[in-house]
Amino acid sequence: MEVLELIQSNLLTPIVLFFLFGIIAARIKSDLKIPEAISEFLPIYLLAAIGLHGGIEMRNTGFERMLVPMLVAIGLSLLFTINHYQILRRLGKFNLYDSYALASTYGAVGAVTFSVGLSFLRDQGVTSEGYLAAVLAVLEPVAFILAIFMTNMAAAKQLRAKKQSAGGDEIDVGVQKTRLSGVLRESVTGKAIVILLGSIVIGYVIGSEGFEPISIVFEEMFVGAIVIFMIEMGVIAGQRLEDIKRVGVFLTAFAIVMPTINGIVGVVVATVMGLSLGGSVMFGLLLASASFIAAPAVLRHAIPEAKPSLYITSALGITFPYNIIVLLPIMFAISTITHGYESIDLFRHMAGGWT
Amino acid sequence: MEVLELIQSNLLTPIVLFFLFGIIAARIKSDLKIPEAISEFLPIYLLAAIGLHGGIEMRNTGFERMLVPMLVAIGLSLLFTINHYQILRRLGKFNLYDSYALASTYGAVGAVTFSVGLSFLRDQGVTSEGYLAAVLAVLEPVAFILAIFMTNMAAAKQLRAKKQSAGGDEIDVGVQKTRLSGVLRESVTGKAIVILLGSIVIGYVIGSEGFEPISIVFEEMFVGAIVIFMIEMGVIAGQRLEDIKRVGVFLTAFAIVMPTINGIVGVVVATVMGLSLGGSVMFGLLLASASFIAAPAVLRHAIPEAKPSLYITSALGITFPYNIIVLLPIMFAISTITHGYESIDLFRHMAGGWT
Amino acid sequence: MEVLELIQSNLLTPIVLFFLFGIIAARIKSDLKIPEAISEFLPIYLLAAIGLHGGIEMRNTGFERMLVPMLVAIGLSLLFTINHYQILRRLGKFNLYDSYALASTYGAVGAVTFSVGLSFLRDQGVTSEGYLAAVLAVLEPVAFILAIFMTNMAAAKQLRAKKQSAGGDEIDVGVQKTRLSGVLRESVTGKAIVILLGSIVIGYVIGSEGFEPISIVFEEMFVGAIVIFMIEMGVIAGQRLEDIKRVGVFLTAFAIVMPTINGIVGVVVATVMGLSLGGSVMFGLLLASASFIAAPAVLRHAIPEAKPSLYITSALGITFPYNIIVLLPIMFAISTITHGYESIDLFRHMAGGWT
Amino acid sequence: MDVKLYKVKLLTVVCEILAQKNVLEILERHNVTGYTTFEVHGKGARGIRGQGLQNEKNAKIEVIMREEKLSDVIEEISRTMFADYALVLYVGDVGVVRTEKF
Amino acid sequence: MDVKLYKVKLLTVVCEILAQKNVLEILERHNVTGYTTFEVHGKGARGIRGQGLQNEKNAKIEVIMREEKLSDVIEEISRTMFADYALVLYVGDVGVVRTEKF
Amino acid sequence: MDVKLYKVKLLTVVCEILAQKNVLEILERHNVTGYTTFEVHGKGARGIRGQGLQNEKNAKIEVIMREEKLSDVIEEISRTMFADYALVLYVGDVGVVRTEKF
Ligand SMILES: Nc1ncnc2c1ncn2[C@@H]1O[C@H](COP(=O)(O)O)[C@@H](O)[C@H]1O
Ligand SMILES: Nc1ncnc2c1ncn2[C@@H]1O[C@H](COP(=O)(O)O)[C@@H](O)[C@H]1O
Ligand SMILES: Nc1ncnc2c1ncn2[C@@H]1O[C@H](COP(=O)(O)O)[C@@H](O)[C@H]1O
Numbered sequence A, B, C: 001m002e003v004l005e006l007i008q009s010n011l012l013t014p015i016v017l018f019f020l021f022g023i024i025a026a027r028i029k030s031d032l033k034i035p036e037a038i039s040e041f042l043p044i045y046l047l048a049a050i051g052l053h054g055g056i057e058m059r060n061t062g063f064e065r066m067l068v069p070m071l072v073a074i075g076l077s078l079l080f081t082i083n084h085y086q087i088l089r090r091l092g093k094f095n096l097y098d099s100y101a102l103a104s105t106y107g108a109v110g111a112v113t114f115s116v117g118l119s120f121l122r123d124q125g126v127t128s129e130g131y132l133a134a135v136l137a138v139l140e141p142v143a144f145i146l147a148i149f150m151t152n153m154a155a156a157k158q159l160r161a162k163k164q165s166a167g168g169d170e171i172d173v174g175v176q177k178t179r180l181s182g183v184l185r186e187s188v189t190g191k192a193i194v195i196l197l198g199s200i201v202i203g204y205v206i207g208s209e210g211f212e213p214i215s216i217v218f219e220e221m222f223v224g225a226i227v228i229f230m231i232e233m234g235v236i237a238g239q240r241l242e243d244i245k246r247v248g249v250f251l252t253a254f255a256i257v258m259p260t261i262n263g264i265v266g267v268v269v270a271t272v273m274g275l276s277l278g279g280s281v282m283f284g285l286l287l288a289s290a291s292f293i294a295a296p297a298v299l300r301h302a303i304p305e306a307k308p309s310l311y312i313t314s315a316l317g318i319t320f321p322y323n324i325i326v327l328l329p330i331m332f333a334i335s336t337i338t339h340g341y342e343s344i345d346l347f348r349h350m351a352g353g354w355t
Numbered sequence D, E, F: 001m002d003v004k005l006y007k008v009k010l011l012t013v014v015c016e017i018l019a020q021k022n023v024l025e026i027l028e029r030h031n032v033t034g035y036t037t038f039e040v041h042g043k044g045a046r047g048i049r050g051q052g053l054q055n056e057k058n059a060k061i062e063v064i065m066r067e068e069k070l071s072d073v074i075e076e077i078s079r080t081m082f083a084d085y086a087l088v089l090y091v092g093d094v095g096v097v098r099t100e101k102f
């Protein structure tokens, strides 16, 4: 079967192999570790590279066509977040806080996953729409804002209920409000969004020509940098493997089934909106991915009552590997079909001619 | 007007844009930051690259022609430092310590500014004399040594005056002397000078051929590395914007007017000495630039009574952006004229043929 | 003489020059330093690059030919370790612990030395067998395991002797055993071995084609990265120069003579086993090199009674510079002869045709 | 020569790094004049902290302050943060020279 | 409002970083509930530490614990580590709010 | 088994990193046998420190020493450094095992 072959060939890329290697290194309790300064710098670098690339593409192709996909992505992200919440709260019996935290973690997007997706497409000789970097930036805070708003509403409601029975304290409602606005500020000025948007604008301004002297650093080193980052991601995922047992069967299933559904819906919707084969894969990946770098930073302040071990572990330990190893090739196969190629092999031939 | 166009096109380079981006990121209170280890490493890297490049050039062109420009640069640096002092003390009414600290900050040179200048010339398709890297190295400590010497003289004089009225303590004069010699040692063994001089020598020894296997790291990645460093410089400058209000109108004006004068004098003098178009720009830039990395390290020990907020803020927050955004293109335009090109456009045509 | 010329030309490579520069920087008490995160990352990077390269080579050439050299290397490493011990204990009059610690430091291998060797061969236009990276990985723990085992045996014997005279405590024997097994675990899961073996496997799996997108980071930047690392190695070696006086004449002689003998034996044995000219040099270098990054990490736990100042200082401060500056060219010359080239110059001509 | 030392309190808080901001805000609200912070690793009821993602480190916050403000600050930290965050706090006695600074 | 503080001990160990593991194992063996660690530089009888190779830094380990366990822990560290490792330890008095945590 | 602890002083100095050298020189001059240092961030009378340039961080210096030397050291730091540098110092009581080390 072609999808299996695609999964298998994806499995044998340096990115996936070094991720698996990192997991193994952690499991055998090796002291291997990418120094903190490097692993803190790499996401900034990756986002700058993604942004510059996206900005340059947008300059070449115009961004009028961006509006619809952007709005659809926001709409889907909100819809999915609410859907996640219902499933987690009703079927999963998670408490209010954990449900919203998890719902938004999966409604949000993962920049690292996006990087891996870009590199996967590059391997397949396919390109994607540049404005998807902008969609990535805008989608970052959307799900969090919704979830935080909803959590605060629910908490205020609980509070009001309490107040009616006893003498309420006004202060806490005020605290809730400051919290919300503070968190909104924070998540929009978070470094990921800021560097991504900034780089898109700069990429747009400088164009391919202005990019030329920095292309060796911001383009040619891209895959190598991801590889280094994947070692660390693997190590961290490996260290959490024990925690995965503790997240329970329900959340484990959720962490695999939900991205699959969201991702496939994304690919199909993107195809309908007219995105290219590669663009549809990236659109699906945006919706499928869960946030594990931004999520803790935002949620720990916004919904401190939620257990970070749940949302970090499921996003990083289960969904991330699943997405980059299994779902990415599946979505690629689906996008190949929805874009009217009868088989992946056929496509490959054609792609061969393109590069 | 051509200068304006040049400024405008310079404004749209990745280097300047990422610097401005860093300022904005700091202003909106984003948590964006290049990890310390990286931003500590980048100046070392940039200086190594500058030095190697300069050394290789010197091997190709010989360094007998270096002597005059070197001596003239030292002379001008000393002259300017004394001039700065007079202006700051008399017109600016700064105290002795702040006056000398500021005078030497502007008499000294900025390695980061120098890097940006090299990259600016590269964009314009112009080269500069390799031995200017050696001038950079030698100029680094000169202004500090003068200022420290003068400050100690003045302080000793005050002390003697006091002693004549009361019973003096000999010890403090001794302390002053140790301080001076200690500081001299320190500023000559400072990492910037050491790596720069070392790399010049190594570049000279290995030549283009020996450089070949490391040229990807030390030449091709140069501009990309500056870009990353400029993000951090922008963030730091942005964090200091409030302080700029506090430095006052006089120092703000000083931080713009003085480099302009020094820089233009530098370009003209360099032209007279026979430096190339690009070399004259770099010579001007050396004299125009203020030190903001070496300065605090040296001055905090040498003149602890001076307020670092004054000299760091004006050098990094005002002069540095002004130099790389506005003054650099102006000096380039002037150098074009002093080198007998009737207009910049004409020059561009010719440059096109060279590259 | 050709060997002297070779030494001289090797002396003028960026790698050796930046190492010497680092020593000078430390001696004049400059504050120059590669930030910790960078100098902690570089060995990981170098080992990953070595491993990938080795793995790809092994895929191309098969690894059936690896078995004999591997076993011979292990045998020689063990033999040499015992030999070192006898010399140190009998002739050098070092105590049991210091003798075993030093014996295994010189029986083990140095990954940084190996990197420099690869880059030296590259300069000479010669290649080496890819499986030597695997030999490097396997050789890493061998000498330590032997030395730790022997030390524990000797310590247990001493203990038993004591017990017979007085009432012994059983517990300590248990402690010894746990220590041994703990140390074995640790040294096999040490980051150097893990990243090296992992990268070999990944290199083998992905092959040249899969390596292509990351070759800029993991191949083309290799020499530049070594250069940066050599600055730091030089600084650290320079800081220890004082300690060298304290290690004494005997150990200083040992640190030069022993590697020379081991290395030459290595080159000859490798030639006999049929390794290529370059491969024989690398095989000799493996046996000549002493460990100074892994050694303290392993020995400080395994033989805490041994003085780290002895084994770190001699390995890093004496043997490492000697190996990369003097012995490497000597071994190259010898290998040229053992491979039947009448003179190095002749060889050069031929090599010219190969590249 | 003898230096006179004045008795003040040294409050130390070790907490997950994402909670550092909350602690500093509480200090701010109580007009505490200064503090010193740095990043640490640790182990406690919430397991080992400091290995994984950057956000999972701890921060250590040290505050020299007069006894007067101490219990208010501790009370607010206890009330608002003990339940949700990995956090440990303790108080020691120290002597300082320039009491007017605190 | 007044916060009640309970008296406990703060044990601090500064040692070469490769000995950190040994100290943590000793704490483990004595069922100490938590600790805080970070990397430091220093000078002592064994010279300046922290400049050279990564392995030559120091670690600082801070442990809040009840007085009961203290002398056993100190005794084991003294016995097994004083001879071979660069190491300094000291004990102070601190007050904590949640005594049940330690 | 009971471990005997001897009373000594723990002097802590938090200062701008460029002043660390001065403090260490003072310690040297007074024949202090050792110290432990690390980099910290902080806030005080001179604003927030630790965000900007590398040179604008703080250093924390901890010194275990006998009471005898303490006031001389403090006096020299106060006299030569209080005016010009961002600096805070404080003193606590600790117990040590090997009193001969200090
Ligand atoms: N007994 C202890 N001694 C010193 N530090 C502790 C102790 N317990 C906890 N900590 C620190 O406080 C952090 C949070 O503790 P916890 O909330 O118990 O997980 C830990 O990660 C440690 O850094
Ligand atoms: N008097 C002291 N005050 C503070 N820390 C010290 C002192 N003496 C030693 N240390 C620390 O303990 C480490 C090991 O000490 P030593 O075993 O004496 O070399 C040193 O590197 C310092 O970090
Ligand atoms: N109350 C305080 N508690 C703890 N540390 C302080 C305090 N005040 C100042 N510091 C530290 O001492 C440094 C210098 O203080 P200052 O000279 O007041 O700016 C600050 O940056 C802080 O790290």
Ligand code: NA
Binding pocket: A105, A106, A107, A108, A109, A110, A286, A287, A288, A289, A290
């Ligand atoms: Na998503």
Ligand code: NA
Binding pocket: B105, B106, B107, B108, B109, B110, B286, B287, B288, B289, B290
């Ligand atoms: Na200047």
Ligand code: NA
Binding pocket: C105, C106, C107, C108, C109, C110, C286, C287, C288, C289, C290
């Ligand atoms: Na060896």
